[in-house]
Amino acid sequence: MSETKFRLIARKIEERIEQGEYPTHSKLPPHRIMADVLETTPTTIAKAYNLLADKGRVESFVGRGTFVKPANDVDPAPSLAEQGFDFSITQPYLPENLPFIKKAMEKVSRNLNLQQLTYIEHSGLDAHRQAAVEWAKRYGLEGGNTDNTLLTHGVQHSLSLLLTLLTSEGDCVAVEAQTYPGMIALGELLGRRLVGVKMDEQGMTPQSLKQVIAEHAPKVVIATPSFQNPTGATMSVERRQQIAQVVEDHQLWLIEDDAFGFLNPQPVAAISNFIPQRACHLTSLSKALSPSLNCGFLKAPLSLIEKVNAHLRANVYLSSSVGHATACELIKTGDAFKLASGQRELAQARQAIARQVLNLASIHTGGYHIWLPLGSQTQAHWLVEQARKQNIYLRAGDQFTVSEPAQHCVRLSLMSVSSESKLTQGLVMLNTLLDSLRTSAIAS
Numbered sequence: 001m002s003e004t005k006f007r008l009i010a011r012k013i014e015e016r017i018e019q020g021e022y023p024t025h026s027k028l029p030p031h032r033i034m035a036d037v038l039e040t041t042p043t044t045i046a047k048a049y050n051l052l053a054d055k056g057r058v059e060s061f062v063g064r065g066t067f068v069k070p071a072n073d074v075d076p077a078p079s080l081a082e083q084g085f086d087f088s089i090t091q092p093y094l095p096e097n098l099p100f101i102k103k104a105m106e107k108v109s110r111n112l113n114l115q116q117l118t119y120i121e122h123s124g125l126d127a128h129r130q131a132a133v134e135w136a137k138r139y140g141l142e143g144g145n146t147d148n149t150l151l152t153h154g155v156q157h158s159l160s161l162l163l164t165l166l167t168s169e170g171d172c173v174a175v176e177a178q179t180y181p182g183m184i185a186l187g188e189l190l191g192r193r194l195v196g197v198k199m200d201e202q203g204m205t206p207q208s209l210k211q212v213i214a215e216h217a218p219k220v221v222i223a224t225p226s227f228q229n230p231t232g233a234t235m236s237v238e239r240r241q242q243i244a245q246v247v248e249d250h251q252l253w254l255i256e257d258d259a260f261g262f263l264n265p266q267p268v269a270a271i272s273n274f275i276p277q278r279a280c281h282l283t284s285l286s287k288a289l290s291p292s293l294n295c296g297f298l299k300a301p302l303s304l305i306e307k308v309n310a311h312l313r314a315n316v317y318l319s320s321s322v323g324h325a326t327a328c329e330l331i332k333t334g335d336a337f338k339l340a341s342g343q344r345e346l347a348q349a350r351q352a353i354a355r356q357v358l359n360l361a362s363i364h365t366g367g368y369h370i371w372l373p374l375g376s377q378t379q380a381h382w383l384v385e386q387a388r389k390q391n392i393y394l395r396a397g398d399q400f401t402v403s404e405p406a407q408h409c410v411r412l413s414l415m416s417v418s419s420e421s422k423l424t425q426g427l428v429m430l431n432t433l434l435d436s437l438r439t440s441a442i443a444s
């Protein structure tokens with residue numbers, strides 16, 4: 001039985017619970033009957049019920065059956081945006097992760113000790129850094145160990161530390177021509193000149209990077225090799241080697257933002273593997289588990305590690321040991337990896353829905369985002385505005401633009417809409433707006 005199948009079935013059952021078809025305290029149909037209803041097998045239903053029980057959505061009693069638990073044991077009231085259709089936030093599908101994070105936090109809270117409450121030498125406890133090493137290794141990073149890996153509050157925090165350490169005000173930094181707004185905000189805040197490297201469907205191209213180096217002499221290159229935000233581009237291993245070679249040839253620093261590496265179906269070698277002495281590798285649990293954990297992992301060359309650590313200590317002194325203890329628990333039990341796989345499968349399922357509803361056969365998409373091309377920036381803004389009037393939230397492409405001209409796109413994040421039926425509903429509404437754009441006189 002495929003992993004995806006029982007998760008999808010569990011989600012369908014959950015949607016029926018939310019829509020009131022199976023009210024609180026009601027008994028769910030026996031496996032065989034539910035299997036007929038959802039056109040699957042009783043074994044798949046049994047696995048789906050187990051998953052829902054792990055999440056605290058239902059409770060099973062031997063000989064009596066499976067019952068729906070009260071919703072407020074599970075989930076808070078939906079946010080304002082969730083009452084509409086939120087395609088604007090890049091985060092995992094949190095209802096899937098909540099019960100597992102709760103369980104890990106409860107264990108951490110039960111075992112909380114003085115060592116976790118005090119100031120700790122270096123960046124956090126050894127066991128927490130070992131968990132960080134395991135996380136990054138699972139998704140393709142080689143050479144990490146507790147001496148070269150530091151704990152931060154997320155990739156954004158790591159980027160901020162490294163830009164402050166490796167560059168000065170006014171310096172140029174090479175980034176993808178379309179990048180995520182946090183990167184642009186950081187460049188502006190620190191007074192670094194971001195210069196955009198042109199991209200193709202594999203992300204930044206080595207030719208454009210060489211040109212940017214020749215024209216702007218950046219000190220640092222920042223690259224997102226997997227499921228780049230916003231374009232969804234993923235680099236092949238060959239492209240990773242080529243980018244590493246350009247960085248090495250020009251004796252620059254590489255900052256590898258691997259926030260989405262866990263979305264690759266198989267681990268792919270990090271760019272940093274090819275130039276470990278010139279590269280810092282950044283990842284976090286924000287996109288696989290939850291941004292609220294504030295757990296980032298930073299691997300740096302040994303030649304830099306003391307300086308990065310000094311910056312870290314000047315900046316926050318110590319990243320949250322309690323947060324990292326939770327991360328460590330989730331990684332140690334294997335739940336973190338299972339949840340990451342669940343998010344990857346869900347992203348694939350949601351991509352398939354979006355491709356079908358929006359008719360995207362000819363467009364390259366992947367990961368958490370759709371980077372949807374339109375005729376003009378005017379059209380992109382019109383779409384964002386009209387969608388907002390219907391409580392559909394998305395972002396116009398110019399928010400992601402480093403080097404003009406902006407691409408005429410909007411970005412849809414697929415994972416924060418609360419259910420697949422709602423996702424489909426929101427996409428159908430968007431498609432109607434797109435249809436009216438196709439036949440309207442709005443400048444293209």
Ligand SMILES: Cc1ncc(COP(=O)(O)O)c(C=O)c1O
Pocket residue numbers: 090153154155156157180182224228229257259283284285286287291295296
């Ligand atoms: C490419 C990329 N890097 C970094 C971040 C921030 O990650 P974190 O929450 O770990 O700071 C984001 C958030 O959207 C992102 O898209």
